[in-house]
Structure formats: structure tokens, C-alpha cells
Amino acid sequence: MRARGVPASPNRPTNTAMHMRVEKGDIAAGFAAADVVIEREFTTSQFHQGYIEPQNATALWNRDGEITVWTSTQGAFSVRDQVAVLLDVGVGHVKVVPMEIGGGFGGKINVYLEPVAALLSKRTGRPVKMWMSRADVLRATGPTSSTYNRVKVGAKRDGTITAVQAHFAYAAGAYPGSSVGAGVQCAVGPYEIENLQLDGFDVVTNTPKTAAYRAPGAPASEFAVEATLDEIAEAIDMDKMDFRLKNAIAEGGRNASGQPQPKIGAAEVMQAIKNHPHYTSEIQGEDVGRGVAMGFWFNGGMESSSSATVYQDGTVGLILGSTDIGGTRASLAMQLAETLGLTLEDIKPHVVDTDSVGYTAVTGGSRTTFAGGWVAYDLGEEIKRQLVQRAARIWSVPVDDVRYEEGGVSGPPAEDGAPRRYSFQEIAGNLQRSGGLIAVSATSRRNTQGAAYAGHIVDVHVDRETGKVSILRYTAIQDVGTAIHPAYVEGQIQGGAVQGIGMALNEEYFYDADGHLLNASFLDYRIPVANDVPMIDTVLVEVPNPGHPYGVRGVGEAPIVPPQPAIRNAIADAIGVRMYHTPMSPSRILDEILPKE
Amino acid sequence: MATVHIPAHWRTHTDGRSTVEVAGRSLGAVIEALGAAYPGLRAVLIDDGALRGEVAVAIDSVITENDPLEPVDERSEIFLVPAIAGG
Structure with a gap:
């Protein structure tokens, strides 16, 4: 196999299908400037998406x-x-x-x-x-990669991270194409690091082909980085959030690839954690501990299309190319309603087939509310423009004298001085007598989505006899841009957190020596159930995205990132045992506890 | 001229340069000029006349759709990064 990215073609067989490197600054000088250097190794198992209905x-x-x-x-x-x-x-x-x-x-x-x-x-x-x-x-159908990751971090005693060096190896399965590229680029997402060198390896293995899973690649790499940062903070005796805040990336800062950042909410999320009563409260009980961790995901933009028709009863049909996952219809209809000054009930959203609407990319990548929202906004603006024209025609006045405002059109006073005004419903009722109903369509391909930052706080209890980790309290904080439908946003955050908890504590693929999967059922592949987790409290930090008319950022993927390191850091706080593998199942916890007792 | 940032693993194709100044008013023109100057880089970037699917291009802070007609400003910074798939 020829290895892409490796400087010279290998002269012996390799299962490394691709090597990539992200490099910035002077890594040797960065470590030389550090007062503390910590290097750790981490591994993660394979996790499945666990959606409801099978393919x-x-x-x-x-x-x-x-x-x-x-x-x-x-x-x-x-x-x-x-x-x-x-x-x-x-x-x-x-x-x-x-x-x-x-x-x-x-x-x-x-x-x-x-x-x-x-x-x-x-x-x-x-x-x-x-x-x-x-x-x-x-x-x-493709679980995540299993991964091997090595992270080395240098920092000064004042909390400045001077260097990060990391090696991320992701198992792709039988064919190349793991999510290691995203893993590398997300690894230090919440921070601006002056000197770094991040290597990623796409490794072909004798296991099923892997597939995308919510923030593909990010949970494993950020687990390794966030866990190591926790140890650095302890080594320099600094508050965990003060340490992170000192290194937070902000507007104008450069990410790992060197790209300048637009307005983002990393520091705002970190500050919200630091101020939260969960973070400032006392921890009580034996073998109880608290952990924190940050998470980052790029979010997506891509192409979306929709059409809309103004019906004569004043309702608006909204035709969507996006399949509805987690409230797509409602969140996009709300943005059209907002643009037109109408209520959600006035908009009738429908998801249709590929012959009935323009090209629309997948509902995924935390892109749909952003991209579909842009389309809804464009549709609304076009409907407003046409309604203004129609009103001007009916009233026989110049178009420039007509305004769309407060869910209707207003024009100059009539000759008798009476105000000219149609509500949306009134002008809609006149459409068929003044040129026909209005139907518009729009496509958006904007990529000004901005990134998402999440931070989680978790309290755990560790049973020293069984190794079982119980989650006592969980708070998920995230910059969501603008929460269009807050309950759905909370649902996304809670769902992401629970899937991350599954990765942290329970979920795992087991193979026999011949590569056969041993736990191909939900009885043996154990995703968290309702009585495994407490209520996930959420805090919606709103740093509006300047690249969207309503400030929308994607929210769906970032919340799956922090649970693994946050729970790992909480276990360390509870019993003084640092885990370097997920899931941190009872047997693995016991493997660490028993030799010390 | 626009500044193209070269990922570390491809700098063997640019004589070790981490940035390259390239003329061109569109993304397609920039990539074409970059490939002409560094044929090894062209091989890893372009397949069948188009940017490979596993390559993403950002102009300043915005990831593009790899549209060759995307306008490029003389002061633009262009970043070649691995394409990312969402979940």
C-alpha cells in the first residue's frame, strides 16, 4: 500500500494509509520554555451511534x-x-x-x-x-475508530501553554478513511497554542470499516488533550478553569492550522463554567470527585435549498430538502416566521423527496439550523419584496413608498387620509386577484457557520468494591450562538452528553481472536439508559454568530466531546486513579484500584 | 498575491516552504498556479482536474466548497486542510 502524506513512499508493507501533520511555531523552543512538561498515552475503544431504527x-x-x-x-x-x-x-x-x-x-x-x-x-x-x-x-454499519493517542504538553507556572505535541493513530477498519483528520484539527480547538506539532495516522486494520459518529474524530483526540491539561493544571497548582481561560482562543486568534477566528465563544463558555454554582459548590462524600473538560467542533455550512408558497389564507408552505432530525422543521419554520413577522403556526413545513426541492446536503455536521436558516431568511426576504410590489400595484403607488413591517405591508395614506395597511393575511387573500399566489425558492452555500465550544462539569462516585462509576450531577454549558428553539437545543446538548457518557463508561466493541464481534446486541453493547444518568442540566451561552442573520451556530456535535475527559478527571479527583482508556468500565477501574490496595 | 499555507506533511513538495505567494483572482487560478509551480503538490491536490474530495480549502477564516470560481483577494490567506465530515 502506498502511504499518502508520508514524505517518501515506504519501502516495506505498512498499514498506515495516510499521515498528516499540523505544525505551528517552534515546538522545541516551546518545550524549552516550559516549567512543566507532561506526556501521556491514551487509548479508546470503538463506539456505535446507536440510532433507533436499523437501516x-x-x-x-x-x-x-x-x-x-x-x-x-x-x-x-x-x-x-x-x-x-x-x-x-x-x-x-x-x-x-x-x-x-x-x-x-x-x-x-x-x-x-x-x-x-x-x-x-x-x-x-x-x-x-x-x-x-x-x-x-x-x-x-461502521462504528468509530478505536484509537491510540500520545500527548505531550508544556506549560509555564503562570498557566501559559508553551507547546503541544501529539500523535493520533485512528483505526480505519478494512479500508482507509478514518476521521483522524478531524481529530487532529479539533485536538486543541478551545485554545490558541503558539507552538504545536500534531501528527495523525489513518491506520488500516482487520476490523469493520469505520463511519462517522457525531463530531467524528473529535472525542478521542480531545479526550487525550483535555486529560493531559488537567494533569498540567494540577502540577502547576492552578484552578482548572483559570488555566483553560488563560489559553482560550478568541476572535482574531489563530487555530492549529493557522486560520484566523471570527467571533467565537470559547472564553465565554469557560467563564460560565467558572461562575456556575455547580463548579463553585463544595464536593461532599467519600470517593466522590468532580471533573471538567472542554469540547470543540467546527460545525458545517454546505448547501441547502427550500421553497415557499404564500397561500391565500395567510399561511406559508415551507418545502425542505433537509430530513428532520431533532426539530429541523420547527427550527427552520421559526426562522421564516421571524423574517416575515408571523407566528410558527403560520408556517407549514414539509420534508419532501429529491424530485421536489433543490439540492440539500445531509442533516449532519451541525449544519442544518445554520444553513437551512439562511435559506429560510432568504425566502422570507424575497416574499417580503414581492408583497411590497404587489401592494404597490393594488394601491397604485410607487414601490419605494411601501414598506414591509410588523407582519404586513404599509403604504402612504390614501387620498382621504386613511392609512393604507394590509396584514399578511389580508394581502395573501388579495394575491389571486392581483397577479397570482407567490412562490419562491432559494439555495444557500454559505460557510460562515462559526465553531461550537462546549464545557461540562460532572460529579461522580466510584464504588471501590465494584469499580462502578455513578454520575451524581452533570452540567453541560455551551455557546449555541442564538438558541432558535431552546428546548430542542437543550435536547441536542443532553443527547450529546449522554452519548459521550456511554463512551466514557460503558460502550465498547469486543472481538474474538478471529475478529468476530462478540457483543452484537443492545443487551451486550450497553448504551446508557434512563436510570444510568441524572438530569443533564444545561446552560445556553449565546454568543451570536456574525455570519448568520439570526446568530445561529450548530449545536449538535460539540456536546459529545467533553464527557470522556470530564468523567475521567472526576474519577481521578474521587479516588486518585487516573484512567488512560475509555470506556472506564468497572473492570478497568478495578484493574487500577486493586493493585494499590 | 494571495498567501497559501502549506500543511507540514506536504512541505516536501514545496522545498520546505510553509507559505507560498501565488497570483490568481479565483480559487481555481490559485490552485492551478500552485500546481504549476510545485508539480508534486499538484499530484496530491488534484484528481481528474478537480480538487480531491479529501482536501478542504479555507480562504481566511471560511471553509469553501472547493468551488474553483470562489473569488480570491490579493491579501487573502488560503489554507489547505483535510476535509472534515460531520456526523
């Missing part, structure tokens, strides 16, 4: 050559494009109808069954439905 697809390949696919997916257009390539047909001959989806978390982007069902339909002349069992899902 499924129904396909009909008509004799006229047109293919229709009904499937549970994060992205109907992504499915369309993949099916078209795999079956060697034009995208115009494939229609994908997205069904309601019970979460995807990155696992419902790749196609598995769709092209097979289509081919079987062609052979049989009938519609064909296929679905996976849960065991199929766990064996064949």
Missing part, C-alpha cells in the same frame, strides 16, 4: 428506468447520488423519499441496502424492501 430501504425500479427509494436517512440527496454512482445511472433517474428518522448521528449517511434493493427490484419487477437486524447494524 432499511424499499426500492422500486420501474420498467421505464426510473428508480424510487424510500429509506431512513440523514440525507436524501446523498442517498440519491450514491445510488446513482453505484448503479451507474444518472441522478435524474433516481428519486429518494426520506422517511422519518430516529436519529443517525453520522451512521445514516452511507448507503448499504438501497442499491441492493433497487437491483433486486429490477430483477424481480416488483418493489423490494430490505432491512437490517440490530446485530447486522452493529456488525456491518
Whole structure:
């Protein structure tokens, strides 16, 4: 295998498919300037997304050559494009109808069954439905990478981080393409580091092909960095959040790749943690400890499309290309309503098939409320422009004399002095008599999404006899830009935190010596259940994104990042045992405790 | 001229340079000029006439859609980074 990125082609076989390096400043000078240097090694297991319904697809390949696919997916257009390539047909001959989806978390982007069902339909002349069992899902749809990571951090006694050097090796499975690139770029996301050298290795292994999972690549690399930073803070006897605040990246700062940052909320989140009653309260009880950690994710922009029609009763149909995950319809309808000065109930959102709306990228990458919101805003502005024109026509006045304001149009006074005003409902009722209903469409491809920063505080109790870690209190704080639908934003943060807790404490792929998965069921692959976690308290820090008309940032992925290091740091605080592997299952905790007792 | 930041693992293709000054008023023109000056870099960046899918390009603080028509300012900083997939 030829290794891309390695300076010279290797002269012996290697399972390193790709090597990348992010470098900044002078790493040797950085460590020379440090008062304290700590180097640690970490490993993480493979975790699965654990979405509700297994993969499924129904396909009909008509004799006229047109293919229709009904499937549970994060992205109907992504499915369309993949099916078209795999079956060697034009995208115009494939229609994908997205069904309601019970979460995807990155696992419902790749196609598995769709092209097979289509081919079987062609052979049989009938519609064909296929679905996976849960065991199929766990064996064949791609968990995260398992990882080996080594991190070395240097810092001055005043808390300044002088250097970070790291080696991240991610198992890709049977084919190249792990998420190590994102892992490397996210590793020190919350901080501005003057001198760093981060190496990433995409390693091919005899295990299933890995796939994206919520903030792909970030939880493992940031676990290693945040855990090491915790030890640095203790070594220089500095408050954990003061230490992080001293190194926080801010507007104008340069990230690991050297890119200047727009307005971001890393420091605001850190300050919110420091001020929170959970952080400032006393810890009580034996073998109880508290941990904190930060998390970072880039967020996505990409392409979204929608159309809208003003109906004669004053409601507005909003046609979406984004499948609804976590409240997409509501959050996008709210942004159109805001632009038009209407209520959410006035907007009727619909998710449609790929023949019925313009191209829209997947619901993923924490992009949908941002990108779809931009489209909703553009639609609203165009509707307002056309309503102003229509009112001017009805009133026989210049367009420039008509304004859209407070959910309606206003014009100059009539000849008798009476004010000219139509509410949205009134002008909508006049549309068919003044030129027809208004239908508009828009596409956005903006990438001014800004990044997301999350910080979690957790209290745990460790049972020294069983090794079980119980979560006593959990607070998740995050810069969400503007919370369009606060309850859905809280739900995203809570869901991300619980998935991260699963990675931290329970979830793990077990293989036998021949590479067979031993725990291909939810009985043995143990995701957290309701009685494993307390209420996840949330704090929404709002640092509006200047790159969005309503200040939106993505929120879905960042909250899965902090749980592993926060819980690891809490366990260390509780019993003085530092863990270097996740999950920190009872048996692994006992492996550390027993030799010391 | 725009400044292109070269990732450390590709600097073998640019004689060790971490930044390269490149003329061009669009992303496509910049990448073309960069590839002409450094053929080894062209091989890792471009496949079948287009930027490889695993490469992302940021102009200043904004990741682009790798659109060759994306305008580039003379003072722009261009960053070549691994493409990131969300979940």
C-alpha cells in the first residue's frame, strides 16, 4: 500500500494509509520554555451511534428506468447520488423519499441496502424492501475508530501553554478513511497554542470499516488533550478553569492550522463554567470527585435549498430538502416566521423527496439550523419584496413608498387620509386577484457557520468494591450562538452528553481472536439508559454568530466531546486513579484500584 | 498575491516552504498556479482536474466548497486542510 502524506513512499508493507501533520511555531523552543512538561498515552475503544431504527430501504425500479427509494436517512440527496454512482445511472433517474428518522448521528449517511434493493427490484419487477437486524447494524454499519493517542504538553507556572505535541493513530477498519483528520484539527480547538506539532495516522486494520459518529474524530483526540491539561493544571497548582481561560482562543486568534477566528465563544463558555454554582459548590462524600473538560467542533455550512408558497389564507408552505432530525422543521419554520413577522403556526413545513426541492446536503455536521436558516431568511426576504410590489400595484403607488413591517405591508395614506395597511393575511387573500399566489425558492452555500465550544462539569462516585462509576450531577454549558428553539437545543446538548457518557463508561466493541464481534446486541453493547444518568442540566451561552442573520451556530456535535475527559478527571479527583482508556468500565477501574490496595 | 499555507506533511513538495505567494483572482487560478509551480503538490491536490474530495480549502477564516470560481483577494490567506465530515 502506498502511504499518502508520508514524505517518501515506504519501502516495506505498512498499514498506515495516510499521515498528516499540523505544525505551528517552534515546538522545541516551546518545550524549552516550559516549567512543566507532561506526556501521556491514551487509548479508546470503538463506539456505535446507536440510532433507533436499523437501516432499511424499499426500492422500486420501474420498467421505464426510473428508480424510487424510500429509506431512513440523514440525507436524501446523498442517498440519491450514491445510488446513482453505484448503479451507474444518472441522478435524474433516481428519486429518494426520506422517511422519518430516529436519529443517525453520522451512521445514516452511507448507503448499504438501497442499491441492493433497487437491483433486486429490477430483477424481480416488483418493489423490494430490505432491512437490517440490530446485530447486522452493529456488525456491518461502521462504528468509530478505536484509537491510540500520545500527548505531550508544556506549560509555564503562570498557566501559559508553551507547546503541544501529539500523535493520533485512528483505526480505519478494512479500508482507509478514518476521521483522524478531524481529530487532529479539533485536538486543541478551545485554545490558541503558539507552538504545536500534531501528527495523525489513518491506520488500516482487520476490523469493520469505520463511519462517522457525531463530531467524528473529535472525542478521542480531545479526550487525550483535555486529560493531559488537567494533569498540567494540577502540577502547576492552578484552578482548572483559570488555566483553560488563560489559553482560550478568541476572535482574531489563530487555530492549529493557522486560520484566523471570527467571533467565537470559547472564553465565554469557560467563564460560565467558572461562575456556575455547580463548579463553585463544595464536593461532599467519600470517593466522590468532580471533573471538567472542554469540547470543540467546527460545525458545517454546505448547501441547502427550500421553497415557499404564500397561500391565500395567510399561511406559508415551507418545502425542505433537509430530513428532520431533532426539530429541523420547527427550527427552520421559526426562522421564516421571524423574517416575515408571523407566528410558527403560520408556517407549514414539509420534508419532501429529491424530485421536489433543490439540492440539500445531509442533516449532519451541525449544519442544518445554520444553513437551512439562511435559506429560510432568504425566502422570507424575497416574499417580503414581492408583497411590497404587489401592494404597490393594488394601491397604485410607487414601490419605494411601501414598506414591509410588523407582519404586513404599509403604504402612504390614501387620498382621504386613511392609512393604507394590509396584514399578511389580508394581502395573501388579495394575491389571486392581483397577479397570482407567490412562490419562491432559494439555495444557500454559505460557510460562515462559526465553531461550537462546549464545557461540562460532572460529579461522580466510584464504588471501590465494584469499580462502578455513578454520575451524581452533570452540567453541560455551551455557546449555541442564538438558541432558535431552546428546548430542542437543550435536547441536542443532553443527547450529546449522554452519548459521550456511554463512551466514557460503558460502550465498547469486543472481538474474538478471529475478529468476530462478540457483543452484537443492545443487551451486550450497553448504551446508557434512563436510570444510568441524572438530569443533564444545561446552560445556553449565546454568543451570536456574525455570519448568520439570526446568530445561529450548530449545536449538535460539540456536546459529545467533553464527557470522556470530564468523567475521567472526576474519577481521578474521587479516588486518585487516573484512567488512560475509555470506556472506564468497572473492570478497568478495578484493574487500577486493586493493585494499590 | 494571495498567501497559501502549506500543511507540514506536504512541505516536501514545496522545498520546505510553509507559505507560498501565488497570483490568481479565483480559487481555481490559485490552485492551478500552485500546481504549476510545485508539480508534486499538484499530484496530491488534484484528481481528474478537480480538487480531491479529501482536501478542504479555507480562504481566511471560511471553509469553501472547493468551488474553483470562489473569488480570491490579493491579501487573502488560503489554507489547505483535510476535509472534515460531520456526523
